[in-house]
Amino acid sequence: MLLPDDQPKFDLHPDRLRALAILLNLPTPAKVDGASILFLGVSLGANLLALASEYPKAKFTAVCLNSNDASQLQAAYTHLGLNNIQWHLQDGWFASDATPRFDYILCHGYYSYLTDEAKQTLLQNIRHSLNDNGLAYVDYLIEPGWQAFTTLQHLIVNTCDFANKPSLEEINRGINLVYASLPAHSPLKASIEHIVPRMDMRHHPDLNGYWPLLPAFADTTEQFISRLHQADLGYVCDSDLTRYYFDSLSEALLQLSGHDIHLRENLYDLVHQQASRASFILPIDTLLGFRIPTQQDLSTRIGSLHITGHFDLNADKSAWMNVDVAGITIVASPFNNMLVDSINRVYAADSTLSVSKLLEVISTKFKHVADIDLHAQKLLTDMILSGMVQVRSQRHNGFLHRNKMLSLHRWRMQHNPYLTPANKWLQPWSEQDIQAQLDSNRAASIPD
Numbered sequence: 507m508l509l510p511d512d513q514p515k516f517d518l519h520p521d522r523l524r525a526l527a528i529l530l531n532l533p534t535p536a537k538v539d540g541a542s543i544l545f546l547g548v549s550l551g552a553n554l555l556a557l558a559s560e561y562p563k564a565k566f567t568a569v570c571l572n573s574n575d576a577s578q579l580q581a582a583y584t585h586l587g588l589n590n591i592q593w594h595l596q597d598g599w600f601a602s603d604a605t606p607r608f609d610y611i612l613c614h615g616y617y618s619y620l621t622d623e624a625k626q627t628l629l630q631n632i633r634h635s636l637n638d639n640g641l642a643y644v645d646y647l648i649e650p651g652w653q654a655f656t657t658l659q660h661l662i663v664n665t666c667d668f669a670n671k672p673s674l675e676e677i678n679r680g681i682n683l684v685y686a687s688l689p690a691h692s693p694l695k696a697s698i699e700h701i702v703p704r705m706d707m708r709h710h711p712d713l714n715g716y717w718p719l720l721p722a723f724a725d726t727t728e729q730f731i732s733r734l735h736q737a738d739l740g741y742v743c744d745s746d747l748t749r750y751y752f753d754s755l756s757e758a759l760l761q762l763s764g765h766d767i768h769l770r771e772n773l774y775d776l777v778h779q780q781a782s783r784a785s786f787i788l789p790i791d792t793l794l795g796f797r798i799p800t801q802q803d804l805s806t807r808i809g810s811l812h813i814t815g816h817f818d819l820n821a822d823k824s825a826w827m828n829v830d831v832a833g834i835t836i837v838a839s840p841f842n843n844m845l846v847d848s849i850n851r852v853y854a855a856d857s858t859l860s861v862s863k864l865l866e867v868i869s870t871k872f873k874h875v876a877d878i879d880l881h882a883q884k885l886l887t888d889m890i891l892s893g894m895v896q897v898r899s900q901r902h903n904g905f906l907h908r909n910k911m912l913s914l915h916r917w918r919m920q921h922n923p924y925l926t927p928a929n930k931w932l933q934p935w936s937e938q939d940i941q942a943q944l945d946s947n948r949a950a951s952i953p954d
Contacts, residue, residue: 525812544566618722643745731768814895
């Protein structure tokens with residue numbers, strides 16, 4: 507079995523998960539720089555190697571699906587000169603009763619390609635291996651939203667010769683020919699219109715991971731949570747907090763769900779054609795009485811966190827646009843300009859901004875504005891919850907591992923150009939990123 511996805515994911519960064527635990531007032535795991543972290547199904551290590559480089563004092567354990575993945579991972583590990591990763595093959599780890607305990611367990615692009623029995627075994631092993639204050643991240647394909655992607659997968663497979671690794675042009679031509687032949691009110695036509703713009707097929711022939719001919723066994727929310735409960739694990743919430751605060755269901759649907767969080771999650775997936783879920787999981791006994799907090803509650807807890815983000819002014823300079831999250835803007839004003847400029851400066855410095863220090867500066871600079879502290883707290887809380895800025899529990903300094911990330915990028919491009927290496931925020935390196943770094947290195951080497 508080949509792992510279907512080896513793309514970097516910023517939302518599984520363990521320090522982001524720790525920040526969410528603080529924000530949601532949950533038991534706080536150990537600081538990442540000295541933590542024990544388990545990766546389940548690491549494939550070729552896009553996330554694992556980046557994090558092991560960023561946190562050389564943390565201890566990482568990798569469960570590889572096959573010996574080929576393990577050998578390639580070991581080659582990259584040796585190339586980077588790391589000494590903080592141990593690895594095991596999947597069968598050996600599943601069969602072991604003496605697995606150590608971990609502060610963070612990360613399972614990405616793996617769960618839904620297991621049988622029902624293997625899924626339950628995996629979750630039981632996660633619970634057995636999780637420290638009392640530990641947390642787990644498990645993403646999975648969600649029904650009914652995955653059905654549309656399954657339809658498109660079949661469409662691609664039936665219009666292309668995958669044995670000969672079709673080009674993107676051939677894939678698009680096949681989709682377009684079928685699309686043009688469909689009746690105006692065809693459900694398949696509506697699915698194609700909805701799904702195709704959201705697909706990222708830059709990394710052909712992997713097609714961003716989800717298109718190999720592997721059987722994927724999607725779950726409803728109820729099925730997944732039932733499996734968790736059988737393993738004494740509890741579902742906290744989706745890793746993307748936006749749905750709870752800015753993209754909620756109508757009041758009629760909330761009443762239909764009886765305000766039950768599990769039914770509400772399933773209705774959200776149905777309405778928004780959500781294809782996958784990144785779940786935030788803790789031991790069930792730590793979640794007794796837990797409720798998703800209000801925005802006002804959250805605003806009182808942001809002071810200990812750190813943030814980063816990247817914004818550009820729009821064409822008429824009336825609003826700031828988030829570079830990484832389409833459709834989210836902040837109106838340009840003296841206050842907002844100062845706020846965004848501060849965030850941009852730390853982003854350019856490959857670092858993070860202390861929320862408490864930022865609030866302190868705002869309070870001093872705009873002390874003539876009534877209720878400025880409350881206004882600033884609410885705005886920053888909204889920016890965090892909407893994903894407009896990324897959140898961390900501690901200060902981050904990417905300069906500590908930037909050279910390793912450049913080295914990893916070049917090594918991976920030589921060995922498999924379809925893989926996407928990871929940068930400081932576990933996002934793909936662009937050619938612009940690389941050139942800027944090379945220019946910076948070159949300038950630094952020139953004596954004054």
